[in-house]
Amino acid sequence: MNRSKRFAVLAGVLLVSLCGAASAQQSIPTSGMWRGSLTSNTKIVVAVDAQFDATSVSLHFDEPYNCRIVANLLAKEGATTRFRFKPSTNGGDFCTRLYPGDLIATPGTKQVTLSIAMKNATTWTGDLSGPATSP
Template identity: 35%
Template structure:
């Protein structure tokens, strides 16, 4: 009886953690940072709204695209790129590719996605409030 009660309590405690873990993975608000691949760095800004992220790539890419929330994969949130908002070869090339975010802390996100020619990685931090 004791072991059954302990297992039940442990299960309830562990089950109570799952919603917090799932919610912690999805970012909110506006984030900024750099993405990098082999020998290129590009600044970007991402604004998260429910189930969507709006992405602005600075020069030399100079394009805007959004990505829709797809799923949680452990501690990682997965979004899928939609059609480009203002065109541009780079943004057109990420259509239907996955964008992955992992919260390192409340003030840092790691991101990774496959671009048209290579894999891009970056770190983002919350944008200062206006």
């Protein structure tokens, strides 16, 4: 194989691997703090902070729930990432009802959409703004 063909093959392999890495990176929200609110199917709104890293997300729900819970990476499903809640570290009825449920995160360009289904059939969804939109 001549030099120009080897270069073309190498460039093609590199491009394919970079595209694969970029799409994998987009399935998990950027590491850092994301803030926003979630709304239940019964129209209750709660502020939430989400701290993402490569393998988990830590959520802090504001008043009236005022609890923290961590969810570990479970699976990547196309553009979404599924996390599974662990038992809450500081209790609280709200966070206790989340375990052992799932959190689904769908990243966008400047936000991440979270969806949670609780044991009592209540669903929570909302958009959070994150590090990419912070000043």
